[in-house]
Amino acid sequence: MRSTTLFSTARVLIVTGKGGTGKTTVSGVLANLAAREGLRAMVFQIGAPGARYEPGTVQLARLFGSDEVLGYEASVLVANAAGGSVHARAVTPDTALVEYLHLHGMRRLSRRLVNSGALDVVATAVPGMPDMLVLGKLKQMERAAAAGQPEAPDVILLDAPAAGHAVRFLQSPRGLLEAAGGGPVRAQAEEVVQMLSDPQRCRVVLVTTPEETPVSETVETAQLLERRAGVSILAVVVNGRLPVLSLPSEPEAAGLDALARAAGVRLGRQQLEGLVAAARLRLERQEVQAAQVARLGRELALPQLELPFCFDADLRPQQLATLTDALSTAVAAGLEVAP
């Protein structure tokens, strides 16, 4: 199956998972794969209201080999001969509100809000409003793309809040629907809820590492997201899987010494002891990861896409390429998407 399947089901992909499992990295890898397929991908990073920039944007840019600090104007991180590209930008509730007012012919009001310093207050005063403004921005892009606007992205990715907050984040528009009597807030919330609950327009990609706590949290989040926020989940990305080494099942010094000698290496006693400890640790990690991947499969009926652990201090374009190759292979091997 071609990996375009990943992008042809829904234009908007919301990437979430437990903190530190790789949401920002996976957002970049997904965008890069889309670009390889000749698609235009736009990655949104959510910033705090009033913030000058969002740290995730620095990390994302570095993954693509740029030292840029992404702002509220989209930056181009990749543009290839296939016509594919990766764009990224930050979005905050206040900038989303300004853009909303501009698009709806309320430039004067937005200028007054900015000049008076009340913008942050208005964008964040009502519970759920900041989330709805950010999702509203996504929805506006998605509508522009659906209407065939020439500059609109083919794939819209949101590097979303961590799993625990993601449920509340994606529930916010529903909450506002119940609270808002009528008018523009209700209309906007209605449109966002429609997008979130339509699997042909928007899906969630969950990210986890193959470890016990993240897997448990992923299973729980998946259920809450589908039940409470009404979103449909496309797949689980299992990030950071250690490449499986074939090691002796009971590593001991004599055996490893024999292996080393066969490879023409002579090791001292201390080195051998270190090697035994390292081999035992690696075996244990591999077993834990295999058990957790299996448990995830039993507890959550979703396609799993595995990405390898990269043994580098910093993820840069070389690692991005490795991870993108892995995602492409994983999608070809196993992604069957329900229509």
Ligand SMILES: Nc1ncnc2c1ncn2[C@@H]1O[C@H](COP(=O)(O)OP(=O)(O)O)[C@@H](O)[C@H]1O
């Ligand atoms: N497959 C991987 N191999 C090695 N390091 C990774 C991998 N994926 C992510 N990382 C690193 O792990 C850390 C957390 O990843 P990140 O994408 O920032 O997660 P999140 O956005 O969920 O907090 C970062 O330092 C990132 O570079």
Ligand SMILES: [Mg+2]
């Ligand atoms: Mg992040």
